[in-house]
Amino acid sequence: MISVSEVVSLAEHQAHFKALKPWWDVLMDYLVVIMVMVSFFSATLLIITDKVVCMPISSMPHKSPSTGLHGVPMPSQSNSGHSGYLTHLDYQQYLYVSAVCYHNVVPWQSKYFPYLALVTTLSLLFSSHFWFKYPKTSSKIDHFLSILAKCFESPWTTRTLEETTDQQPNLVRQKSSCSRSMPYSPRTPLLGKSPFSPIHSLMPTIMNKKEEEEAKALFEKIRHFRSYIEDSDIVYRVYTGQTVIKMLKILVVLGYTFSLIGTFSFHHICKPGIQPLMGYTMFNCTHNLAFILEKLLLTYILLVSLYACLLAYALFWLCSHSLKVYSFEKVPDGAELGDIPDVKKDFAFLLHMVDHYDSLYSKRFSVFLSAISEGRLREMELNSEWTMEKLSEFLNKDSRGRWELQLAMLPAIPKAVYGLTEIEVLKLELIASARILGAVSRLNTLTELHLIHCSTKMDTEAYCYLQKKLKVLHIRFTDLEEIPPWIYNLKSLQELHLSGNLNSSNNKSIHLHSLKGLTHLRSLSLNSNVQHLPSAILDAAGQLSKLSIQNGGTALEGQGQLKRMRQLLEVELQDCQISKIPEVLSSLLGLRCIDLSSNLLNIVNEIGAFQRLRDLTILRLNNNAITCLPPSIQHLHNLEELSISHNRLESVPISLFSLVKLRNVDISHNNIKVIPLEVGQLSRLECLAVTGNQISSLPHELCRCTRLKSLKAGSNNLSSIPAIFQKLTLLSNLELAGNNLTSLPVDIVSCSLLRKGGLDVEEHLLKASPLEIKRKFL
Incomplete structure (x- = not known):
């Protein structure tokens, strides 16, 4: 016997997998139950009442006037007053004959069909649940169902779906306007006073810290589960194989059951071969269950045929649909959760199965597969953690005295940022779901924005505000796709700094969009690896006053395009593998600054052509291979800085040294041995750097450079310093470390602006100096 507890346990077990049972599997389960009942009923009848009744057939004509069916004598009235046919057999002989004839003449289907049907039905029952029990699939299914249950019950799912519903104004309007009205009558006075109130949408669910942590853990669990279950399609293959095997079984069952129709007979002629024992050769036998077995067979065939139709539909569904890919585009409200990537293989198949049970399950599952949903959760947690007081701790002043806030490696931008109205520079680095809200309009002093590997989105209100206020934009990226599209229409932007891969030689479809929309752009800086000037930059060529390119060692070709930038005042071409000064530079007559540092320059005779550049004041040629400067450099009369x-x-x-307007000269880290005496002609010289050369002495004529503020002469071969400091009253920075000095001149103390931090010499040299020097610098 099966106990009640076992039945309850079986029912709970079936309920556990109900979400993975489509309607045809449910109907097939019911059909199997009915088939089990039919076959069990038939088998019970066979056990309890199955028998044959046999009557002997006489071989000699009886004296009775007539005979019955099959030669059975008709009953007649005997002399004793009893009717019937006298056979001279006792009860035990009848039992014996019936038993012998039952085994000899009753066909096998009449004796064993119910048992065969029961075994076949149980086999179908076990086959239907094989994929739930197979070791390689049961673990995946159990894991999937446990996660599905958690997704269904999670408060975060409810909150997200409520917010999604709130974003559909038409639906909310319909709900809020729903009311039931009835005309007033004396019989319904209360209806006239108290109409049904409108149905309002629910407010988003409030989550506590524990529920937030559970939702985060569920996101992570689903991420790992997805990578695990999408590795194979074993569940799909087992379910398909299970369905095919069931169809083969059904075809076999239909084959043998149809062959049994009409084979159940009520009458049988038995010749048991026991005439010496009984005195009769033939017996007329009747099988009492033949009629009902015939009807039960037809019922069973009908049930099996319905089962076969459902199996045929299941096979059609398996073959006609792409069940190894599942797209959430068809899920209701799925668009509100963003572009959820399609799932594949077993994960997709299980979601297809769940859809046939209830599509709400997939909708709730999609909440935890959506990057937008995860971003909202992190943003909610972020806003509760990053308050205005905490953000104020990260607010600092930069080198220019501006209030700067830098946020890095956060899931989103905390809303409290928009409360710090003093922010002037905002730096966002590695923020996964960065979105600038319309509340940015509160930051009245914000003029500079840094986006470091941060593809930032922006609300319409924020875009309209920054279009007018933003002046400087720095973007550091890996791929061009990370550059936000809204930057190309910032009409008030004056400086744009781009740092990342702009070389589209590997993918022609990726390119920088035109900068023509940046109507006020004046300065453009590229830290990249371009081989040619992008056409997007040339679109804004006529308005640029500064162009800076740091090319990371990639050769920059097509330098002649620079001639289109007639308004250029400053040009920096660093690390561009330039071996010769571009001729095009001499045609840009408005240039004030030329920087060709970190290139391959060796001979720079083209410097003479710069005499056409009347406004040229800065020339930087650092980190090249220049061996000498041409005498024609003397024609750069307005030069103020040479590096x-x-x-x-x-x-x-x-x-x-005939360039008397020079204020900064940097010739450090060369092989120079002597500084010419003519250095004294540079009366406006403020900074002189000769560090890292082979200079053995400084000329006394330096004392004529009375505006000198910084003298860097470290790492040379100096053994003594001339007495030149009495006239260098503005000197505030002196570097002498790394020489062969044995003492410092006493007149160094006359430099009133030179302090302890501005003097760079060895400590032992200070200790060996006169007392006046020790007091001032130790």
Whole structure:
């Protein structure tokens, strides 16, 4: 016997898998139950009442006037007053004959069909649940169902779906306007006073910290489960194989059951071969269950045929649909949760199965597969953690004295940021779901924005505000796709700094969009690896006043395109593998600054052509391979800064010192041995750097450079310093470390602006200096 507890346990077990049972599987389960009942009933009848009744057939004519069916004598009235046919057999002989004839003449289907039907039905029952029990599929199914249950019960699912519903104004309007009205009558006075109130949508569910942590854990669990279940399609193959095997079984069952129709007979002629024992050769036998077995067979065939139709539909569904890919585009409200990636293989198949049970399950599952949903959860947690007080701790002043806030590696931008109205520079780095809200309009002083590997989206209100207020934009990216599309229409933007891969040689479809919409753009900086100037930059060529390119060692070709930038005042071409000064630079007559640092320059005779550039004041040629400066450099009369450090100069031409407007000269880290005496002609000189050369002495004429503020002469071969400091009253920075000095001149103390932090010499040298020097610098 089966106990009640076992039945309850079986029912609970079936309920556990109900979400993975489509309607045809449910109907097939019911059909199997009915088939089990039919076959069990038939088998019970066979066990309880199955028998044959046999009557002997006489071989000699009886004296009775007539005979019955099959020669059975008709009953007649005997002399004793009893009717019937006298056979001279006792009860035990009848039992014996019936038993023998039952085994000899009753066909096998009449004796064993119910048992065969029961076994076949139980086999179908076990086959229907094989994929739930198979070791390689049961673990995946159990894991899937447990996650599905958690997704269904999670408060975050409810909150997200409520917010999605709230974003559909038409639906909310219909719900809020729903009311039931009835005309007033004396019989219904209350209806006239108290109409049904409108149905309002529910407010988003409030989640506590524990529920937030559970939702985060569920996101992570589903992420790992997805990577695990999408590795194979074993569940799909087992279910398909299970369905095919059931169809083969059904075809076999239909084959043998149809062959049994009409084979159940009520009458049988039995010749048991026991005439010496009984005195009769033939017996007329009747099988009492033949009629009902015939009807039960037809019922069973009908049930099996319905089962076969459902199996045929299941096979059609398996073959006609792409069940190894599941797209959430068809899920209601799925668009509100963003572009959820399609799932594949077993994950997709299980979701297709769940859809046939209830599509609400897939809708709730999609909440935890959506990047937007996960971003909302992180944003909600972020806003509760990052308050205005905490953000104020990260607010600092930059080198220009501006209030700067830098946020890095956060899931979103905290809303409390928009309460810090003093922010002038905002830096966002590695923020996964960065979105600038319309509340940015509260930041009245914000003029500079940094986006570092942060593809930021923006609300319409925020875009309209920043279009008018933003002046400087820095973007660091890996791929061009990370550049937000809204940057190309910032009409008030004046400076744009792009740092990332702009070389589209590997993918021609990726390119920088035109900068023509940046109507106020004046400065453009590229830290990239371009081989040619992008056409998007040339679209804004006529309005640029500054162009800076740091090319990371990639050769920049097509430098002649620079001639289109007639308004250029500053040009920086660094690390562009330039071996010769571009001729096009001499045609840009408005240039004030030229920087060709970190290139391959060796001979720079083209400097003479710069005499056409009347406004040229800054020339930087650092980190090249220049061996000498041409005498024609003397024609750059307005030059104020010359930086030529980290080259291979062995001498400095005397003609250089005829440029009396020079204020900054940097010839450090070369092979220079002597500084010409003509250095004294640079009366406006403020900074002189000769560090890292082979200079053995400083000329006394330096004392004529009375505006000198910084003198860097470290790492040379100096053994003494001339007495030049009494006249250098503005000197505030002196570097002498790394020389062969044995003492410092006493007049160094006369430099009133030179402090302890501005003097760079060895400590032992200070200790060996006169007392006046010790007091001031120790």
